[in-house]
Amino acid sequence: DVDGICSTTILTRVIRGLGGKAMPFIPRRIEDGYDLSDAGVDAAITAEAKVVVTCDCGTGAVAPVARLCRSGIDVIVTDHHLPSGELPDCLAVLNPKRPGDAYPDKDLAAVGVTFKLALALARELGANDNFVWAMLDLVALATIADVAPLRGENRVFVRYGLKMLADTRNIGMRALLRAAGLDGKQLTAGRIGFILAPRLNAAGRLGHAIRGVELLLTENEHEANTIARELEELNQRRQDIDRATLEQAREKVLAMDLDEMFSIVLADDSWHPGVIGIVASRLVEEFGRPTVLIALSGDQGKGSGRSIPKFDLHGALGQAREYLLRFGGHRVAAGVTIARDKVPEFAAKFNEIARSVLTPADLVPEIRVDLEVSIDGIDGRLESLFRHFEPFGIGNPTPVLLARNVIIARPPRTVGKDGLKLVLDTGTGSLDAIGWGLAGRAAEFQPGTKVDVAFRLERDDYRGESFLQARVADIRPSDA
Secondary structure, X not given: OHHHHHHHHHHHHHHHHOOOOOOOOOOOHHHHOOXXXXXXXXXXXXXXXXXXXXXXXXXXXXXXXXXXXXXXXXXXXXXXXXXXXXXXXXXXXXXXXXXXXXXXXXXXXHHHHHHHHHHHHHHXXXXXXXXXXXXXXXXXXXXXXXOOOOOHHHHHHHHHHHHHHHOOOOHHHHHHHHHOOOOOOOOOHHHHHHHHHHHHHHHHHHOOOHHHHHHHHOOOHHHHXXXXXXXXXXXXXXXXXXXHHHHHHHHHHHOOOOOOOOOEEEEEOOOOOOOHHHHHHHHHXXXXXXXXXXXXXXXXXXXXXXXXXXXXXXXXXXXXXXXXOEEEEOOOEEEEEEEHHHHHHHHHHHHHHHHHHOOHHHHOOOOOOOEEOOHHHOOHHHHHHHHOOOOOEOOEOOOOEEEEEEEEOOOOEEEOOOEEEEEEEOOOOEEEEEEEOOHHHHHHOOOOOEEEXXXXXXXXXXXXXXXXXXXXXXXEEOXX
């Protein structure tokens, strides 16, 4: 994913910049899995490597690391995933989440760990570390893409990295920004997470993630544009597969007795393992239950899980490890490998665990309102004030405002497949509002209707014009 791609790019650039030889290697997601595996070990041995440094993986790769060490290769693990068992026995395991680790900030993405190692390496060799700091744009991109909490050091990385990203000197990054239609636009954490990062992620989900590394390493403008176009096409394909998979998965969920299910576990032979994590996230948003989707192939399946705030997904997988071949990840996102014939038993056990720690109230999605406002007080000054609290994301969410008894000024208009465009009467003018997933409720919001609306205030750009917009989090008739 983006975290691994950017971590690999940074370390490769730094080692080469300091006069060393570095060969980037990323496993193929479908054939080799997510972690350091025999594919990586074989590549290192074939290349006659003296040292292997893992990026965004390795904490659970006890056997592959042992094989490398037996081959006379030193191993340094850089990672941020929660350990699910014993740690590899090697030169070093750099992971702020390892038991007993004294590093104060436990929220670093893998790219943050790699960035720290790169700085330390440059300083140890007496080199000027400015060229390492110049890659803070990659640190920001990966930190946002990996949905790491935007507090502590991550907040500093992203705040300053976004400024550097707007004027990046990385040829491949410039090509990617152009292809994504973000060239010259204000770069926010939201735009990076929802527009730029998915294009880079598409390389690993449907193709080979090494193309992402090649894009960020290239010094050739033509090569950068070629790869950026490839990623744009892959992302379009990924979106099509996403939609089809989500539709199938929703049908399966709606056929379940959700009153009895505190979790969702689904498996299918037709699903692509590169997109099931995205689809699992959508199901969590809609149904409010921890979800694991499994793409079956042969006698095994590869699964991706996503969770709700009150459920520790990684901990639950640990309790159900007897049904899994392997697992790893975080509290709210994880991956599994499972034997086909163990899926029903795992699903039953996973639901039993969820039922034991969750209540029915925990399964109802909640929207936290930060401030109740009068709609006539919404203007550009308030939006400008909020910008001082950026970057927004996990750990520092965009403020949610609530306005009551707001009048719908014009007929609603459907946007895209499921979006609804509304115009709100502010008393002194109007405010555009967009609500995704609300198209089916258009009849509720005819002109003159009074509504209570929870929203995030943002500034949008369209055809060169900038305007205020309310992104609807939830809406209801005022008399409901």
